[in-house]
Amino acid sequence: MEFGIFSHMHVPHDDTEHARFLRELEVSEAADAAGFKYDWAPEHHFLERYSHQPAPEVYLSWVAARTKRIHVGHAIVNITAPVNHPVRVAERIATMDHLSEGRVEFGTGRGSSSAEWSGFAIPSAAETKPMWQEAIEQIPRMWREEYYAYEGKYFRVPRRWITPKPYSKPHPPLWVACSSPPTFTLAGELGLGALCFTTGTAAEVADHVRNYKDAIRRCTKPIGEYVNDHIAVTTNMLCLQDGDEARWLYSRARTGQFLEYLLPVARFGPPAAAAPEGGARADPRADAGRPGGAAPARRQPGRRSRGDRRGDQGV
Template identity: 55%
Template sequence: MEFGVFAQLFVPRYERDVDPMAEHKRIMRNVEVGIAADRTGIKYVWCPEHHFLDEYSHMPGPEVYLSFIAAQTERVHVGSAIFNITPKVNHPARVAETVALLDHVTKGRFEFGTGRGSSTTEVYGFDIDDLDETTAMWDEAVREIPKMWKPGPYSYEGRYFRMPEREVFPKPYGAAHPPMWVAAGSPGTFSKAGSMGLGAFCFTHGTPSKIEPLIKSYKDAVADATPVGDYVNDNIMVVTNMLCMEDREKAFETAVNMGMNYYTSLQMHWLDNIPKPDGFPQWPELVPEPTIDQLKKAVEIGMVVVGDPDDCAKAVQRWVDIGADQLCFSPTTNNLPAEVVIESMELFGKEVIPQFDKDPVHRSTRMREKAGYTLG
């Protein structure tokens, strides 16, 4: 099991209403946390691409944030989770150029996560009339981008984009392109990701027991994949919350007051292509914050990773048992100060990570090596 952090750039209105610098402070808090990942044993820093989603995410250019983090770190991999590769949002040739350049400046530490957008607010904002049609747009682009990295001219006449004959530069760093991933929110996407040889981001709510069938669907499909790129990236990542403290009761008291469900309410409000659980509150009604007893039960079943190092290790083991390859934490989608978040990461890195992540090499790099490709 490997570990990552997710730089979502949540900017709550309750902070902006009282502080005109709230957005800048939130940006720099994500920078602090991303840099801290490198020294705490966390292997990945992920960053999404979102547009127009007030409060939920102010991150329109993940390549800016990720390159800034990469320049100040040495070991951590930086990844797009996701680049929106639908042609009306980002032309596939521009994506191919950006990914290859990131691959070079990070010397192989970039992870190429893809997606199609998660909300009508975003999709319609780029003059796309039908959210469902973005699936076909993504299907077309994700198969063409790896072709642009090959030596020689490239041209294409497709349904959603066309390109006259041109050679796309730069080519990726080394003998193969960065590991490729896709966001998975619905059950069918997991098996589709596996069959295409793509790593999968598990952007769905639930306990390990509820996510287990989705992971199995992915693993069954990836075992017999026909990759759209140069190699199979057998990798599935899930996202949850984490708070690790020496004093377990203080950890639970802090967690129930850090506003984690306010962010969940925003997520379900904006991302209207993700299935909502029955009876889920409709915005502006909010999901209630958990009680300490409710949170302890959530930890017991692995839904969140909160408590002292022993509590956290037991929660992580739940995800290991169902076959997840990476557990990613969202440490800035709450009201905790950066110093509290980083202290939690440091303790987790010292006491918990060594129990699970015993390979200094990133799993995605192992996937590249397994296919016979080397970096540099």
């Protein structure tokens, strides 16, 4: 098992974009120094507060320049032609692969909501599926062939020399964002790595993993030059030396506010107003910490209570 971080660029109302970018970079550098394997960054457009990360190729290039080991991962690049022309995607990924000396992970997708699709004049979610399929089939060809030409439904390229070719041989690992059972199966059948969130129960996530592994065993003709048999699952985490301290701090984190920004994005509406002090909002600590739902009392960092277990590294 390998660990990474997710540089999402969530910007709360009481924060600024500039401060948040600098903070994300600080965390990325710390993750590299601590030995984390991945720094994933999404691509989102037009989403207020939820994610102000529309140009992950710029952000991740900066991370690559300031780090030594961590892999810079796109989670994802929107490869539908109206959003990012596939030739430009191939050029940018290959360039970043050279500058990072082979630390790029190429995750792909097609956008998160109608706020994004319609912003680029894509008529429906259904239309993004064949757009993605066309692009993911063609980008490895652009890297593989000396001269490339293509006449497709959503984009066309006359015979051209596409440069640079990737530093990694034959190319960086290919991934796709998965949010439904059919997508996990498709990812496996195409030999792509699967990127997902921990939505649903642990049993439901286990089903997704099982479906993916079953499908990838059947893969005989991967989209890329090889099968990327990996699944990356994103969840919230806080890891400290002191388990109780980690639980106490996490119970005060505004994860609920983050979700309030996520849920309305498809409706174009503003985030739900925060409940006033003393209002009806449930205490976020209700299910954190010790049995019975009580949040652990705060203690001095580094001090362990009698009931602590050795090796407890937080949540």
